[in-house]
Amino acid sequence: MAPRILLCGDVMGCLNQLFKRVSSVNKSAGPFDALFCVGQFFPESSDQLDEFMDYIEGRAQVPLPTYFIGDYGFGAPKVLLTASKEPANCGFKMDGLKVCENLYWLKGSGKFSLLGLSIAYLSGRQSSDVQQYGVYSQDDVDALRAVAEEPGIVDLFLTNEWPSGVTNRANASDVPAGLSDSMGSDSTVAELVGEIRPRYHISGTKGIYYAREPYSNIEAVHVTRFIGLASVGNKDKQKFIHAISPTPASTMSSTEIATKTTNTTLSPYTFVEKGSSPKDTTKRSSDSVSDSQYWRYDVSQKRQRHGAGDGDKLCFKFLSSGSCPRGQKCNFRHDFDAREQYIRGVCFDFLNKGKCERGPDCSFKHSLQHEGENYADRRPRSENSSSKRSKECWFCLSSPNVELHLITSIGENYYCALAKGPVVEDHVLLIPVEHLPNTLSPSAEHEVELSKFQNSLRMYYKSQGKQVIFFEWVSKRSSHANLQVVPIPSSKAALVEKIFSLAAEKLGFKFVAKKFDSDSDGRKFLRAQFDGNSSLFYVELPGSTILLHQIEDNEKFPSQFGREVVSGLLNIADKADWRNCKYSKVEETKMVEDFKSRFQEFDPNC
Template sequence: MATTPRLLLSGDVLGRLSLLYKRFTSVNKSAGPFDAILCVGQFFPDTTDQLQEFMDYIDGRREIPIPTYFIGDYGVASPKVLSAAANEPGNLGFKMDGLKVCPNLYWLKGGGSFTLHGLSVAYLSGRQSPSGHQFGKYTQDDVDALRAFVEEPGIPDIFLTNEWPKGVTNRVSSEDVPSETFDSSCCDSTVAELVVGIKPRYHIAGSKGVFYAREPYANEDALHVTRFFGLAPVGNKEKQKFMHAISPTPSSTMSASEISLKPPNTTLCPYKIDDNTASRETNKRPGDSNPEAQYWRYDVKKRGHGAPESERFCFKFLSSGSCPRGENCSFRHDAEAREQSMRGVCFDFLNKGKCERGSECQFLHNLVDEGEGVSRKKPKSGGAIDIRSKECWFCLSSPHLESHLIISVGEHLYCAMAKGPLVDDHVLLIPIEHSSSTLSLTPDGQRELFRFQCSLRTFCKTQGKEVVFFEWITKRGMHANLQAIPIPQTRASAIKTIFNLAAKRLGFDFETIKNDDASEGRELLISKFDGQTGFFYVELPDGTVLGHIVEENENFPFQFGREVLSGLLKIPDKADWRNCKVSKDEEVIMVEAFKSQFKAFDPNEA
């Protein structure tokens, strides 16, 4: 029988990690063991006096003894510490379960949800921001992500916020309410609106400087009650309670009768339901109806290249992702080259097109595909950065082609199983001749591509699925591949909302190119792409095409489409194709199974 998770809740830490973990050690000895600490309120120091002690833990001079999650991303040194964490390679992509700051310390960024020891945890990090995102501020996009979470099946177990919800002390005796709570500061109407929709079993907040355990209250249109805890700051002079232990059984394992139990002191919901509902509908964005998915986290910043006259790459930028010289650097800060370097491509090969060390070099002397590829074998000798067909792992005539992944071959394109597929039946549509994009295919090639797409759509509908197609076109002439990923029909309505929210997190808005017939949408897409820039587009099941021109200085994630869909499908660990690689024997089995099922729909079998 599974053990019920045991969690400690903490109020504003204010950098006092020594006091936090001293109290943890004491509580853990008497009532443990505990699985994690969840911190609300301001996590970072209030003044520089506390900074040295705090940084001892961040820099590893002192050990953090238990997994600790925090949402109060503001205070002294927070921009420096959090910027460094956000730029760590392991923290890029879909990271709703926390960005790792140092061993055992995780930053819950923005608004989202994740599962912790079987418990469903939602969070809204920081305080309300009237404009753009900054550390310590939440934005409208973060709120939208949580509104989407409301539509998810199941009952959220825990909701973490920094601010108290406005009105939480309504409908209780004033004798039971600490006098400090009558001050309306640190009370947030948006948090109140969200908690009405989310209906968590536990709502935890800080920032008020006082401990308050509210009587449980009943939720509208739900069987279960919500318990609210406001926690005091760590080490506060008034000796208010700053740490509280809970051991809730995950709602996903509870029966309806267990969920519906109401303590005798249960009150009515304290919030003004009608006002909150009206506010939610007023502020709702187009396309927000029925989004059925979790969201994702990127902290990818736009960076400038170096001086345009230089063709050499900056080693500092390629190795670390940043350069202290910034725009004054005379070398190129190239995001694509950094991605290649991170995948093991030789710096000299990237910079010069060749490496003098030859076979003694331990790094790759060919470019690695930015997405899932049919092959990526290392050639015996180096080559120029501009790939030719004989070296390309996608060209059908290439000696490096892994032909066992091929499913069907036409006159202009072939279909192949993706290497490291996100889901079963994840395939690629690839031009036979070396081409930088499927948008540059001849009219006959376009017609064949459309037939392939229609066949895949029909095939997937027989399995209760829709298909999402996307392509990332780079300026480096990589061999084109249009990715086709099946999505359950129950999640299809959320795809547009999710891609638009992901775009906003990266600082751009998609252009909606067409929302009607799929073939006409593709024709319009071709007419808008000039072939001179980077470009990403996604074709949605309802015919909508979303496009984005990737600017010269934009650090656009190579696996953007895959990362977004991994969030939709709740398989964030598969956002990177390298986590999904299987043996050649397994690949052969997967391809043969797909061929067998797809044969009746294959346009090349007619």
């Protein structure tokens, strides 16, 4: 059964009135699983504080799990500071800091899963004074931009202020009379929602109820529904509470996800540049998107103040996603070591400038694994930079970060390991022992050993009544190569090429498909196509067939494309995101031992 959710606009501290209404709705149409509040949650004046504190201090009960953003208003600093100091709220908790029983504060920004729903949020208003409560920071925005690069669909996106342009009459009808886009609207929110592309976007602050017609998204098949909610107890009796029951996207089929209603409109966020006329609905290409959407440091403005030195700043797009659509034309630095530190939770400003102005209020780390190395003052790499990188790499055997318990077999040049968050049982990776960026450019000796591993796995899966797919995303910015190895039922083998081709068409490209006399001939073809200066994605299918796509520099290619397609093929869409397939270390160790015992007679290294 789909979760049942209540949504509410600005509460303004009126918790008695809110929860009286919630209890009434829950009795007549419930039960509901959770309540999400957007807009100002705290009172406007001290007169309402006693009522509010009755709930915080336990004299009154919050009737169902309630999550709020809008952390500003009378009493907010004291209440939230007290909550932040609670031992249970220490650490980086994106699923809410507990304020009292059944009440949770969504601080800053983040994404978490609740009742199967993927929920993202930006708490607070835009302001230059990031020290006050109720204001979001650039780090909060950057964190959400990283969320936009992650696989999977966000079901709900919560913001206080409305996104600029959502009421654009060129794309929507039934806009309430007198509704202004200038007050209570935020251009940064508009940029974020255009990148995150949630199924539902919920906002408050305007004091008006507005359920916009669903609109289609750029580079996504699903639609987005915007709902703006009025404040609790408003004099105009505008709707301040709204019920939805969305099926989690992770459990929906691709057909269900792509379903559109007859009143679906164009996206309101397709203007050419900031400041363009609302009548101009020309779609932006990836090259014409404004710098501010992708980069922490805008070239035109920052360089006027600081000179040309900003060319040594780090590219946030590259750090957050591992790729940059501007490629070599980017004015900022693409640094693999800095990306690995960023993935480990190091603050972007600390990496980029050597300091962070938010200090202890920052949710990210302010230290490097290799102390004394300052990314803000980085000089050209020394000869031993590759060895430094290998010590930090997740796949290098010499790295303290490698998860040795996942390894199933080790050869001279390659090793086999259980995939982290496997799509299916016996999903493994073939990984070079050396810190190599791909499996196509190493020596012939490496290729011979890789072929032995592949043939052994083919025979093993065949003994299990299965076929196997190999796929790899070869990027010129790759760090440590890994060839994905996914077994599939033999009954599905004939469908693989068609499913990959259909997925490619949705992204606007076509695979080059070639059938060879042997699997080794297919590998020779792939090695001949790779020049070391380009990016490509390929699939080795059953029957010695190769699917190849040469990726253009400015092409936005999904990092989890292969996994997403295989998950769709096997009707397990929720497993497209590896984080939905997490196991404990004990469980992973058991899975590895089981695989090793079954694979032993085929293992080329036994």
